[in-house]
Amino acid sequence: MNKVILMGRLTRDPEVRYSAGENSTAVARYTLAVDRRFRREGSDQTADFIGCVAFGRSAEFAEKYLRQGTKICVTGRIQTGSYTNRDGQKVYTTDVVVEDQEFAESKAASEGSAMMRQSQPAQAAPVPTPSQASSADGFMNIPDGIDEELPFN
Secondary structure (H helix, E strand, O other): OOOOOEEEOOOOOOEEEOOOOOOOOEEEEEEEEOOOOOOOOOOOOOOOEEEEEEEHHHHHHHHHHHHEEEEEEEEEEEEEEEEEEEEEEEEEEEEEEEEEEEOOOOHHHHHHHHHHHHHHOOOOOOOOOOOOOHHHHHOOOOOOOOOOOOOOO
């Protein structure tokens, strides 16, 4: 089975091209910065940069809605290939072929995190504890120490 699930942010706007011919197809390429869970000893790298390629309607969606910094979740498969470059050297490629892509945060949260990254690029944003989490994601904060049941069946 060849199945990949990634969540990360676009490193730049998708690059979209259309295939030649009578039935031209959109092809979108973008790179996702996916945070690593653990940092390797002696390495400063905290993310992996994974190339993704989408075709057809998925590529058109990427062109229309995805922008640099957008957090998305991608489902797809790994595809490897190779080609010979202009210098005659063989180059090996690995891409994730996108089967499904969706937003991983609300537009307001995305815009808020983009503003945070622009205003403080050198500092990492502090991670809120569950009791401090804002309701910008659309979920209600539940205070600690509630003695009654939650209001739903």
